[in-house]
Amino acid sequence: MSERAATVSPPDERAQEEQKHDRDASTADGTPDPVTSGAQAVVRALENAGVEYAFGVQGGAIMPVYDALYDSEITHVTMAHEQGAAHAADAYGIVAGEPGVCLATSGPGATNLVTGIADADMDSDPLVALTGQVPTEFVGNDAFQETDTTGVTTPITKDNTFAADPDRVGDDVGEAFALAGEGRPGPTLVDLPKDVTNADTEAEPATPETPDTYEVQERADPEIVAEAAERIEAATRPAMLLGGGVIKGEASETCREFAIEHEIPVITTMPGLGAFPEDHELSMEMAGMHGTGYANMAITHCDTLIAVGTRFDDRLTGGIETFAPDAAVIHVDIDPAEISKNIHADYPLIGDADTVVSQLAEAVDASPEATKWRAQCQQWKSEYSMAYDVPSEQSGDEPSTSSKMPEDEPVQPEFVVEALDEATDDDAIVTTGVGQHQMWACQYWTFTEPRTWVSSHGLGTMGYGLPAAIGARLAADDDQEVVCVDGDGSFLMTMQGLSVAVRENLDITVAVLNNEYIGMVRQWQDAFFEGRHAASDYNWMPEFDKLAEAFGARGFRIDDYDEVADVIAEAVAYDGPSVIDVHIDPEANVYPMVPSGGDNGQFALTEDQL
């Protein structure tokens, strides 16, 4: 009997752990045993799909699957909560570029997954959820721990299946895996009744394949490509808008080349962070509600918008009437339903992002004449600089350094994000919770590589950060650092995941930007509710550094500027999970800001401009 599944190993056995996780070394022992049960077919389907990790929590209805997993090469990471399992698998999928897998039992196990599945659905993250279900004969009788899981998850999955047939259950799982990853990615779910997984079957699952009714268009209509190319050549104020689809479609390189060759300023959406290097001259960074002023100016004033892999979410567009109102929109998307859903596409290009941008690159012969426009963009970059107000008399023109920071001033969050960025390599992965801290991470971390930004965009799920860091850690290269920029409120929602990080000795650094507020709400209350802080004040917060130590992680605390650099360096260097409780200025706010439904070009730089 193998000892590998459901491992619980003390940190000092890390070396062996790593060996175990090294899959390449352990596939040499010939063909696997034939399948004898539905549960084994499920696990075999996962193995056929190349799954290395699965995240989950045990329970009655899923026990047969766990029992089969016990003999598998797949490493199961037992999570502290199923929501964390879904987020970890989701983040794994984002970083690895192939579906992450989570498991839960029926009833509460399945419903605990729901937030994570909905999150993956909103962000088009590849995720496979396997849920136990009560035996088929009890379904519909309100049996113990019965929930209509396929019913509950239909609106939040790309597809789901109730596995009714032991001879097909392996193929159901293979199909779910293929569907989750192909085309526009998304979450899929297979509900596994216990009698089906327990049943005898010799049906070996076939290679994972999408159902025959599923087709994805790779190449865009060449006629529209030609028209779009003409439009680009004739543009005087062109801009590219790169969304999360660029990263998922592995089109970052092609988009970079295209933008640089034709000197087109590049804006990203929030999920698009990392699609284009933010330290490049052409980068206008992120647009939208808390995007940079210059990105919002550029998107508002461009005459041609080449939008790739974005669904024009309302946090990006602000009010539709004022969104890029002069721009002919060239919209590249693999999902036809995104074309003209929110913003009308003048040039609809349905297809795979990388393929279609390559088609465009081939079709565009001459770069647009946009010297003036580029100069304008540069001017906006300096006029609306993101330089934040440093609370120091000597701050002047010189770059802020911690040695110059006065001791009695509260630490500004932007400074902490920049310090974390500096303390880590370019390929470091950042995960976040949801709130102000997340926006500061977007704004002040300089993203240069795809698949290094792992956040909850569409659903905005507080508590995403830590479990996501766990999943990201296991998908990342060993030498890639993983940093979770969290909020105090968000961290509190899923911090039980620390037990997992400690048990698996995962090298992650959590920086809790602690404002003792659910700060984003407090900021809105100040701006829109006359400062009435209804239920946003969190001054009963635990001491996170001590809490971390109680879990067995390293705990740090920062109160003053002069501690920032050193403590971060120590925490990042620690080979294992660490938590820094960073006490930041509780009154710090996120700007620029476009209020909901507002005009992007009229972003507020201060509260009185709202």
Add this chain to the structure above:
Amino acid sequence: MSGNDRQRGLEGPPPEERPTPDGRRNEQGIRIDPEVEATHDPRRTVISALVKHEPGVLAEVSGLFSRRQFNIESLTVGPTTDEDRARITLVVEEPDPGIDQVKKQLRKLIPVVSVRELEPDAMRRELALVKVDAADPAQVAAVADMYDATAVDSSPETATYEVTGSRQKIEAAIETFEQFGIREVDRTGMTALARGTDETTGPTPAEASVSAVEDATQTKYTADDD
């Protein structure tokens, strides 16, 4: 400066000092001439979908309509000659961009094989059972005759008729029957097929994806103003 009286925010020209673009979009995200209020009025149309005949499909389709707030007037579903396929016929009332969305979102559902909006000349039929008071059987029978309605049931107090035909005909029949006092009505919702050799919905997904491209190309509501 203390943490509290610092001006919180960023530097830069305030909103009123910034240039503003001339253009505008309507609420459907279509670029418009700022002078005209170009919105698309809703129109009623029939959409036919061939779907996998399996549990949950109907729930998935109806759930899609409710959660995306598509305006749906009727939905019928029934088996086809292929036991693995069922046909769903939908009557929706939406502006053009909304109709496009309905088609694309339907197509996106994995168990949906193909989707098509039927031509205005497609055959459309609905069936209604109308149960009326039978105080004046001869009069009732005369009205039934007018609408080619067939008697299905009669009792000393009631008469029930089956009416088939276009929606307008059914509505007219019901309105006319109303003079006798209608006890109950049940309507099937619209069923529809394309005329002649024209196939209502292609049996393969390939056709669905081709029509997705067609759609995309067709989705040009504005004259190109460049």
